[in-house]
Amino acid sequence: MSLIKGNAIIGQSGGPTAVINQSLVGVVETLQNVAEIPHIYGARHGTRGIIEENVVDLHGMPADRLEAIAGTPSAALGSTRDKPDAAYCEKIFATLQKLDVRYFFYIGGNDSSDTCRIVNELSNESGYELRCFHVPKTVDCDLMKSDHTPGFASAARYVAMAFAGDNLDNASIPGIKINVVMGRHAGFLTAAAALLRDKGRGDGPHLVYVPERPVSIDRIVADVDACYSKHGRCQIALSEGLKDESGQTIAEALIKGEKDAHGNVQLSGSGALGDNIAEMLKEKLKPQGGKSPRVRADTLGYAQRCFPDPSPVDQSEARQAGRAAATIAKAGDVDGSIAIVRKTSEEYAADFVRVELSDIAAKTRHMPDEFMDSDNDVSDTFVEWLRPLVGPMPSFGRL
């Protein structure tokens, strides 16, 4: 046995998901009752809790309490938007040594894996044995090496259900309807809008715009015009990170608003992008001397990441990702992240494998070409890929 004596610490980072606590509990339950690990610290608000030594000991927490937390959306420990640089990571590493931490787990997206990578390098340089694991989490599904990421399937479930209901709503009172979906760099979540679509019935979304397929505003207008002429209505799935051909986001082109710590226009928690596109379409599609078509926009908002109706598959996989990280960390002096690799079996199944931090850190996965049918629609391949991940879905009867 190569189990090293010392404490463990776990943090949660970035936008929460409906299943991020499953991963937390997956780590904790795997380290419980290990004599060599006396304390399992939970860092409050991610790396910020580490540098401020704001931690809670999760060791010995009863299984039923852990299970209740696992089933609860959002980050039970609190999250952070801090993006640690080298100096910040040195502070993290100093606290880890002070707390005699030998097992470091950070649940988050590609920024968080980069934090793990830097802290791991610091420990390697200093000769302090620290097992660093990134546990994947993002509704964007944009981590390298993974078929998909914990958190994505629950968000996709929400998006697919919201679009299906909204499509029926739009069919009953026809018009042009824009729904803005999360995803700054990758379109997986926006594409999920098409999951329950029955094309034979003329269902929306009729147009799906993702960051991987840059599009001009003129082209959007022309697409909507053609669809509205054909169907008498048009439901649009539009990614918040959609770009034009110059590489500028449509949001940047249309909005002058708050920018975040990374210099990006604020997209979440604002309806500005959808509203601006709606106004633009009203104006451009107004017949001469006529009345603008009925154009409405919803921005799906934070419900996408924390609506309390997660996918059971996602819950299970997020748990297994946490367990896999803790199991591997216990087994030997190794670091890494966990990737979900889909098996080729007929029934859906997945493996949870260790990958190098450097393969994930600060990198972004994009939708493969085969997931798109054209620049403004997803393929059946995508829908088949998504279906087993989201859990039971409603079906609809029509006249």
Next chain:
Amino acid sequence: MSLIKGNAIIGQSGGPTAVINQSLVGVVETLQNVAEIPHIYGARHGTRGIIEENVVDLHGMPADRLEAIAGTPSAALGSTRDKPDAAYCEKIFATLQKLDVRYFFYIGGNDSSDTCRIVNELSNESGYELRCFHVPKTVDCDLMKSDHTPGFASAARYVAMAFAGDNLDNASIPGIKINVVMGRHAGFLTAAAALLRDKGRGDGPHLVYVPERPVSIDRIVADVDACYSKHGRCQIALSEGLKDESGQTIAEALIKGEKDAHGNVQLSGSGALGDNIAEMLKEKLKPQGGKSPRVRADTLGYAQRCFPDPSPVDQSEARQAGRAAATIAKAGDVDGSIAIVRKTSEEYAADFVRVELSDIAAKTRHMPDEFMDSDNDVSDTFVEWLRPLVGPMPSFGRL
């Protein structure tokens, strides 16, 4: 038996709900296999379908198809925003006579009951026996004589779940979060935001603003400031129809946008109200020389009325409302609407009783005083009233 020989017609009106098709099917199944009623016409897009004679015969539709439609959100027949005046109602009445209709059912809110009332008066004046029934439907819960309305509980279920997830999200990354909820004149749906709140844990919504309690913008700023100082965060449930002391809506005060056929500012399908309040709070709560607090706004949007996860109680009650209307219409020459009256039994139960059209038509019910605890919060009485209506809800574990 006073069954009159002739056809039936059914229409659906206004903003759809997740259970409006239950009421449709409740009417249809009650009139099936009645020899005296050879045709059960469904009017496409409500009264518009009647005056354009755009109808579909629902007679003889198999039970399994009806059941599939009943379980599907939004108006299967299509809906309309038309608000018929006297001349329009004369056209409706002319078509009803032409189609030999003796049973007229219109599923909708208070505007729709007014259409029924006018058509009913026309039939009374002319001596043409027509049984006119309004079947209640509105997510706003604002019909007189009813404890609550079909469609409300499913919308309340969605709002409660969205707020609960969003509260956990806001706790993990603290800030000020505004969620705008549907309800132009009544605050029932906005109040539903508090259903899953555990006040002992500091849960949001921390502030609940409803149309029944006018409030100045300065007061909102002061309330949010006090809450943010106390909790380090603030989740706000704000009704789209919120008014200031002068009677002007906050939306009208802040937005210059599209107005609908009734001269109202467009509220649904736009994030403008939430975004404007967010910008205003950022500005007014900015400490001198400091950084604005993190303020975000979501507008819950059309998912409130058509998210495909309805309350089972609501489904059953919408069905029973349709059945009750059809049963009473068959039984004798009488007109009216159906009200849901809560029984005083310990276990939740309700009666479906006939009320006069004139008691409902074009009138608006408001939240009773006992449902509010103060001008910016709901009471436990409200929460107890709501709980049995929404179906099974998630529970949450915390650290």
